[in-house]
Amino acid sequence: MGQKHQEIALVTGASRGIGAATATRLAEQGFVVCVNYHSRKDAADAVVSSIKATGGHAFAVQADISQEEEVMALFACIDTFGIPLTRLVNNAGILFTQSKLVDMNADRINKVLLANVTGSFLCAREAIKRMAISSGGKGGAIVNVSSGASRSGSPKEYVDYAASKGAVDTLTIGLSKEVAEEGIRVNGVRPGLIHTDIHADGGEPDRIARLTPRIPLQRGGSPEEVAAAICFLLSNDASFSTGTIIDVTGGV
Numbered sequence: 583m584g585q586k587h588q589e590i591a592l593v594t595g596a597s598r599g600i601g602a603a604t605a606t607r608l609a610e611q612g613f614v615v616c617v618n619y620h621s622r623k624d625a626a627d628a629v630v631s632s633i634k635a636t637g638g639h640a641f642a643v644q645a646d647i648s649q650e651e652e653v654m655a656l657f658a659c660i661d662t663f664g665i666p667l668t669r670l671v672n673n674a675g676i677l678f679t680q681s682k683l684v685d686m687n688a689d690r691i692n693k694v695l696l697a698n699v700t701g702s703f704l705c706a707r708e709a710i711k712r713m714a715i716s717s718g719g720k721g722g723a724i725v726n727v728s729s730g731a732s733r734s735g736s737p738k739e740y741v742d743y744a745a746s747k748g749a750v751d752t753l754t755i756g757l758s759k760e761v762a763e764e765g766i767r768v769n770g771v772r773p774g775l776i777h778t779d780i781h782a783d784g785g786e787p788d789r790i791a792r793l794t795p796r797i798p799l800q801r802g803g804s805p806e807e808v809a810a811a812i813c814f815l816l817s818n819d820a821s822f823s824t825g826t827i828i829d830v831t832g833g834v
Contacts, residue, residue, distance in 0.1 A: 595674030597625035599778035603805035609638030647701035668722035698746035714764040721765025758825035767824040774831025798833030
């Protein structure tokens with residue numbers, strides 16, 4: 583593991599799937615990784631243990647990022663380490679069982695928007711306060727994890743989730759212009775059909791198998807493939823990229 587960083591990278595929703603793969607990759611690059619999780623403490627602790635077993639540095643912090651006071655507590659915990667936060671991956675998100683809009687209630691819609699949109703806004707806000715050059719920060723990079731659903735709309739399945747990710751795309755574009763002069767780059771990644779547990783959350787664990795014929799590459803993606811795109815945008819190799827959104831969708 584390289585020792586070029588004494589910097590913290592925060593990955594929200596990092597106990598499984600894309601978040602866990604991204605946390606692992608960032609640790610390999612020498613970052614001290616904050617593994618945020620909502621409820622899966624055992625899974626988050628396993629990610630931290632795996633990182634430490636290979637010589638990396640990581641710690642887990644529980645927070646529901648849809649709740650402002652919990653976001654504030656998350657960042658206050660990061661502050662106690664005394665080294666700068668320079669990377670944020672807004673990965674945490676939720677969806678519910680597949681449904682048409684006519685069958686959705688306000689509680690479901692609001693929960694999706696709170697977690698996927700408000701949570702990303704709040705975490706970005708707190709990260710900017712710490713990264714901004716005008717506030718004494720070192721600058722940094724933010725990657726917002728969107729979804730191919732923001733382009734397809736996910737009709738008859740997850741239009742609420744798709745709409746929330748459309749908001750994340752717009753946040754990425756607008757915020758990239760807002761904070762560029764503060765030394766902060768903001769980019770996004772849109773995963774397609776990726777082999778994670780989120781499909782089971784939606785009520786169809788084998789959803790990828792059903793939809794594989796629609797994917798030009800004829801397979802689902804891996805969390806590691808998405809993590810590679812996220813970590814590229816966080817890296818100095820992408821130093822002239824901001825407001826960019828990379829599709830990792832197998833050609834869909």
